[in-house]
Amino acid sequence: MKTALDFLLAARRSEIGELERLENTGELVVTIARFVHALQRERGMTNIFLASGGRRFAAMLREQTPECDTFQTQVLTAFEVLSDEGHAVRNGARLFNRIAVVLDGLHALPQLRKEITRCSVAPHDATAAFSRLVAGLLAVVFEAADSAGDPEVSRELVALFHFMQGKEYAGQERAHGAALFASGRVDAAGLQRWRHLVDQQQHCFDVFHEFAHPQLASSLAASCPAETLSRLEGLRQIGQSASATPPREALVDEWYECCTARLDAMRRVEDILAAHLRTVCERKIADARASLRDEQAALGPLHHAPSAPSPALIGPQLGRSVLDMVHEQAQQLQSMGDELEAARTALHERKLVERAKGLLMAHRHLNEDEAYRALRQMAMNQKRRIGEVAQSVLAMAEVLPRSVR
Amino acid sequence: MKTALDFLLAARRSEIGELERLENTGELVVTIARFVHALQRERGMTNIFLASGGRRFAAMLREQTPECDTFQTQVLTAFEVLSDEGHAVRNGARLFNRIAVVLDGLHALPQLRKEITRCSVAPHDATAAFSRLVAGLLAVVFEAADSAGDPEVSRELVALFHFMQGKEYAGQERAHGAALFASGRVDAAGLQRWRHLVDQQQHCFDVFHEFAHPQLASSLAASCPAETLSRLEGLRQIGQSASATPPREALVDEWYECCTARLDAMRRVEDILAAHLRTVCERKIADARASLRDEQAALGPLHHAPSAPSPALIGPQLGRSVLDMVHEQAQQLQSMGDELEAARTALHERKLVERAKGLLMAHRHLNEDEAYRALRQMAMNQKRRIGEVAQSVLAMAEVLPRSVR
Numbered sequence: 036m037k038t039a040l041d042f043l044l045a046a047r048r049s050e051i052g053e054l055e056r057l058e059n060t061g062e063l064v065v066t067i068a069r070f071v072h073a074l075q076r077e078r079g080m081t082n083i084f085l086a087s088g089g090r091r092f093a094a095m096l097r098e099q100t101p102e103c104d105t106f107q108t109q110v111l112t113a114f115e116v117l118s119d120e121g122h123a124v125r126n127g128a129r130l131f132n133r134i135a136v137v138l139d140g141l142h143a144l145p146q147l148r149k150e151i152t153r154c155s156v157a158p159h160d161a162t163a164a165f166s167r168l169v170a171g172l173l174a175v176v177f178e179a180a181d182s183a184g185d186p187e188v189s190r191e192l193v194a195l196f197h198f199m200q201g202k203e204y205a206g207q208e209r210a211h212g213a214a215l216f217a218s219g220r221v222d223a224a225g226l227q228r229w230r231h232l233v234d235q236q237q238h239c240f241d242v243f244h245e246f247a248h249p250q251l252a253s254s255l256a257a258s259c260p261a262e263t264l265s266r267l268e269g270l271r272q273i274g275q276s277a278s279a280t281p282p283r284e285a286l287v288d289e290w291y292e293c294c295t296a297r298l299d300a301m302r303r304v305e306d307i308l309a310a311h312l313r314t315v316c317e318r319k320i321a322d323a324r325a326s327l328r329d330e331q332a333a334l335g336p337l338h339h340a341p342s343a344p345s346p347a348l349i350g351p352q353l354g355r356s357v358l359d360m361v362h363e364q365a366q367q368l369q370s371m372g373d374e375l376e377a378a379r380t381a382l383h384e385r386k387l388v389e390r391a392k393g394l395l396m397a398h399r400h401l402n403e404d405e406a407y408r409a410l411r412q413m414a415m416n417q418k419r420r421i422g423e424v425a426q427s428v429l430a431m432a433e434v435l436p437r438s439v440r
Numbered sequence: 441m442k443t444a445l446d447f448l449l450a451a452r453r454s455e456i457g458e459l460e461r462l463e464n465t466g467e468l469v470v471t472i473a474r475f476v477h478a479l480q481r482e483r484g485m486t487n488i489f490l491a492s493g494g495r496r497f498a499a500m501l502r503e504q505t506p507e508c509d510t511f512q513t514q515v516l517t518a519f520e521v522l523s524d525e526g527h528a529v530r531n532g533a534r535l536f537n538r539i540a541v542v543l544d545g546l547h548a549l550p551q552l553r554k555e556i557t558r559c560s561v562a563p564h565d566a567t568a569a570f571s572r573l574v575a576g577l578l579a580v581v582f583e584a585a586d587s588a589g590d591p592e593v594s595r596e597l598v599a600l601f602h603f604m605q606g607k608e609y610a611g612q613e614r615a616h617g618a619a620l621f622a623s624g625r626v627d628a629a630g631l632q633r634w635r636h637l638v639d640q641q642q643h644c645f646d647v648f649h650e651f652a653h654p655q656l657a658s659s660l661a662a663s664c665p666a667e668t669l670s671r672l673e674g675l676r677q678i679g680q681s682a683s684a685t686p687p688r689e690a691l692v693d694e695w696y697e698c699c700t701a702r703l704d705a706m707r708r709v710e711d712i713l714a715a716h717l718r719t720v721c722e723r724k725i726a727d728a729r730a731s732l733r734d735e736q737a738a739l740g741p742l743h744h745a746p747s748a749p750s751p752a753l754i755g756p757q758l759g760r761s762v763l764d765m766v767h768e769q770a771q772q773l774q775s776m777g778d779e780l781e782a783a784r785t786a787l788h789e790r791k792l793v794e795r796a797k798g799l800l801m802a803h804r805h806l807n808e809d810e811a812y813r814a815l816r817q818m819a820m821n822q823k824r825r826i827g828e829v830a831q832s833v834l835a836m837a838e839v840l841p842r843s844v845r
Binding site for chain 2 (some may be wrong): 036037038039040041042043045046047048049050052053111114115118123124125126127128129130131132133134135136138139142184357358361362364365368372376383
């Protein structure tokens with residue numbers, strides 16, 4: 036029969052196994068981040084290519100596609116590895132379902148590219164197709180982050196997910212702004228959408244700051260030259276000014292370059308975040324292995340005895356020290372559990388806000404931006420977190436008749 | 441390369457794997473429930489045996505110990521099986537740590553029994569030792585319930601855990617009441633503890649009612665004859681009356697029998713709950729297997745092709761149906777996730793309330809009952825769940841200086 040000591044060590048081994056799994060999850064996320072960046076670039080170029088009737092960016096686009104394919108292959112290989120692990124995968128049903136959505140989108144990509152080359156697809160539809168694909172990839176990252184069993188790593192993953200999501204809103208802003216500059220006019224819906232994309236970036240980066248290691252949180256600000264950011268702000272103001280002006284091709288280019296410089300800087304931040312995540316995992320694995328060795332050493336000959344130790348061997352002192360170790364481990368697990376809940380709450384908050392937004396849009400006929408602002412206002416008025424308000428909105432909907440939902 | 445279809449099926453297989461795992465978890469919990477009941481009986485008998493200076497219940501106690509040992513062996517075997525699964529165990533670190541605590545307690549049990557036989561241990565200390573052991577076993581059930589990935593099974597496990605916890609408070613009430621009847625006097629602290637045990641039972645059974653299948657929720661009321669319950673209520677009133685009276689041995693016996701009849705009835709309810717849990721798991725596994733077969737059949741020859749299907753084979757119609765299935769699965773997983781969160785919230789609420797209680801006890805010098813009532817009152821005043829209030833109390837403590845905590 037196994038003893039308390041065996042289970043103390045088994046708990047430690049579980050901890051190490053979970054950390055090793057998270058190290059692999061980190062690698063998967065980084066692989067996805069690279070592919071997402073390539074897709075964002077391709078989306079941006081496609082936008083200008085299509086808006087110019089195929090005149091501009093044709094050569095850049097031809098170069099971008101193979102780069103995209105390389106990263107795609109890496110992502111597919113990572114998915115393959117994951118599916119080979121089968122039942123050991125945490126959160127398997129959700130994760131594999133998200134991957135199925137991505138694979139379905141990737142299946143349609145060659146056809147989309149053919150239509151883009153022929154200029155037989157509207158810029159808006161092409162953008163939407165790329166954005167759906169990126170959303171699918173981010174949903175995989177979300178599920179991967181949601182399954183993390185270590186609080187420190189979970190915080191890093193929550194920070195990284197929100198950073199990637201914020202970067203994607205920045206990418207959508209690049210496409211949206213480019214289209215508006217190219218058309219030379221901004222209607223109310225276009226303006227609202229633009230503001231929404233800026234708001235959402237801010238919210239994502241706020242959560243990123245909350246969860247990222249302090250040293251890394253500042254790297255976002257440091258990554259992009261201040262003049263790029265102030266130029267971006269200036270261009271936003273020009274683009275969002277209501278006065279109708281003719282299409283401004285020069286502004287399109289300046290906007291595109293400015294946004295691209297910012298996105299590329301963010302991509303470098305992702306690499307810094309990924310490297311830090313790897314370091315954290317390695318350090319924690321090393322720490323947990325050292326604890327395991329210490330525990331094994333402290334238990335010494337006891338642990339190597341195949342049968343239950345004789346009572347003579349467990350003096351009160353040694354018996355006490357085993358129980359001490361068990362309680363120490365319990366306390367450590369307890370505080371880890373608390374931190375983990377905090378990280379999970381932030382992730383689920385995002386999900387709740389998205390769904391509450393959808394509900395308000397359908398039910399109160401608001402657009403996305405208005406729905407988000409309504410939630411934020413309620414949260415400020417009630418001095419509650421936006422996630423709590425979103426939960427109340429969803430709970431209220433449960434008691435509404437189905438027809439009203 | 442694997443396709444969307446492969447991942448659709450992999451997600452389904454993960455679901456089946458999780459359900460099979462939960463079926464085993466259910467068996468573990470039932471094994472623990474049987475052992476806990478035997479320990480509760482032994483604790484009750486020990487109390488009267490020690491209080492009577494070894495005159496009473498000696499024969500019953502001799503019979504009870506081997507029964508206890510049989511169930512203990514079953515629990516240890518179940519733990520053994522679990523530890524052999526190693527890394528595949530969800531929540532492994534916490535679960536194994538809890539098991540280590542239990543094994544440490546079991547290690548001390550033979551010595552405790554020797555001291556009981558010799559009447560060389562105070563009734564209160566013996567009760568406390570048994571209660572700690574039961575608490576350790578319930579903590580294992582808690583972690584097992586907390587790792588459930590299926591909402592319906594998770595609800596059943598949350599209901600079962602709260603039922604077992606409520607039954608344990610009822611068992612502690614049996615011991616507490618018996619000691620007070622035997623001593624013939626009730627001081628303020630004893631009275632408060634008694635009321636607390638009754639309150640806690642009520643709270644646990646409320647949560648049980650919230651989460652148990654409606655048909656089963658009523659089985660609790662039906663399991664115990666109404667006359668037993670009204671007799672119990674009458675004895676509580678006698679016992680809790682402040683007037684000091686001499687020890688009443690006849691009342692001790694009546695109290696003990698009445699409580700025991702109720703606890704035995706609860707044990708039968710546990711078996712009904714366990715049988716239902718098994719049925720739910722089996723039905724869900726059968727459903728998921730049927731879905732898997734349907735999906736495999738719908739995808740037909742595609743799935744059996746080892747390489748990626750040729751575009752000619754995926755017509756838009758068939759391609760559509762795959763994506764439909766993926767989205768249907770996503771929606772199903774989404775609503776499962778929501779329900780799962782609700783069940784998890786109830787479990788964590790319990791943990792938060794326990795810790796907020798401890799904090800109030802230490803910081804505001806309240807006893808356990810006062811602390812619980814303070815939390816309940818705050819929740820009523822603020823019209824919030826008691827778990828939310830507990831969370832606020834804990835969050836507040838974070839900002840207090842360490843010395844005040």
